[in-house]
Amino acid sequence: MHCITLLLAVATTTVFGNVIVPPSTWxxxxxxxxxxQNLTSQRLNLSMAYMDVSPNTTSYYTNKTIVLLHGKNFCGATWEDTARRLSTNGYRVIIPDQIGFCKSSKPPSYQFSLQQLAYNTYSLLQSLGIRQAHVLGHSMGGMLATRFALMYPNVTSHLILTNPLGLEDWKALGVPWRPIDLLYKDELATNYTSIRKYQQATYYVNTWKSEYxxxxxxxxxxxxxxxxxxxxxxxMALMTDAILTQPIVYELExxxxxxxxxxxxxxxxxxGKAWSPPAVQAKLGKYDVLGKxxxxxxxxxxxxxxxxxGHSPQVQNSERYHxxxxxxxxxxS
Structure with a gap:
């Protein structure tokens, strides 16, 4: 029944949406x-990149599938270490790049939401014949994994969250809304120095190794x-706005x-911590409390x-994390 519905939706939408946004040249x-995976979404014909890693051994976990969801500042490739370990232990591993990210189509106009990305991911799993899976997400991907589990509880057998975003409502805590035009200006100013400074402070707790x-x-x-x-x-500016305005904290139960x-x-x-007043900054991002x-x-x-x-324990200490x-x-399991 799901397959028929999806096919009809694509056929109907394509009549009105004929803008083709090809995969990235990256x-x-x-x-x-x-x-x-080709999909028609918001009157655009898009391509969602993914890796499908087969299990390379017979083990207790054989016939189980796990989906790995990347964060905003990440791509599917950053899951390589985790995916190899899972594959070795008998898992089939699906690693998508979300629309707008990395090797997937980057639409010039798109309403980004956690619900839309969850639906895109669900459509990918349906096309691959995957009816149930473990879902593991990091950072924004953890926020997305939670939204996926809420929308598709019968598909999500297990949920694994690595330092997920959305465990607090930043707006309610005092983060001022920032216009998307200014978020875009921030993104355009991104360079090696700004990325490393941010990652060093939050991902790796003020340490740095050359492999980062x-x-x-x-x-x-x-x-x-x-x-x-x-x-x-x-x-990325649109995605930042979506993350800021769509917390998952109210639906954890x-x-x-x-x-x-x-x-x-x-x-x-x-x-939003970067553009918040000092008194607001002091209240935000306390994962020693948020996790509990x-x-x-x-x-x-x-x-x-x-x-x-820090924010990326799977990278900072792979052995302990895994x-x-x-x-x-x-x-x-």
Whole structure:
């Protein structure tokens, strides 16, 4: 029934929407072949890039699928380490680039919302014949994974959140709304120095290793992409507005999936913190508190905390992060 509905929706929409937005020309190397799911969304014909990594061993987890959702400052390629470990343990791993990001189409005009991205991801899984999956998201991807689980509880068997955004309502805490034109101006000013400074302060707790540079340079290359850099910057400005105005904190009690929160407690990430008054800044992004509060509110949740790690614990200390992940998967699957 779902397949028929989707086909009819595409056929109907295509009559009115004939603007084709091709996949990105961005040629950053990915660890596995990139495939594309064509979809018609908001009167645009778009292409959603993804990697489909087959399990490379027979194990307890065989026949299970996991979807990895990237954050705003990330791409599918940043999940390589996690995906290899999951594949080795028998998981099929689906790694999409969301519309507007990385190798996917970058529409010049699009209403970004967590609901829209969740629907796009659901459509991808439907096209691949995947009826149920674990969903793991980091940062914005954790926020998106939660929205996906709320919208598609029968598809989401397990939910894994790594320092997700949206665990607090930044607007209600005093963050002033920032016009999208100014957010766009901020994005256009992005460079290696600004990205590294931000990541060093929040992702890695004021430490730096040379291997982190690969992800900084990956992000920088998107802002310098000939013919697409301004569209990408515009998409990122729209996405920032969507994240700021669509918190998940009010719906945590409605999550039905078994849930694991993996929280770097030194994280201080908060959308809008940079342009907020000092008194507001002081209240935001306290993940040593936010993780515990979320774990109490999600009905079937467990919490794994890393007291010395920041926003990207899966990068900063891969071994400890994945040990906690696989220990929980072994007990909960």
């Amino acid at each position: 040629n950053y190397p990915y660890p596995w072949p990139v495939q594309y 540079d690969v992800w900084v340079n990956m992000s920088v290359s998107l802002y310098r992409l000939p013919g697409e850099n301004t569209t990408f910057a515009w998409n 409605l999550v039905k999936a078994k849930t694991l929160l993996l929280i770097g407690m030194k994280d201080s990430t908060a959308i 509060e979320a774990a109490k509110r999600i009905p079937d949740a467990e919490l794994a905390e890393f007291d010395d790690l 040990q906690a992940l696989f220990e929980w998967l072994g007990r909960s």
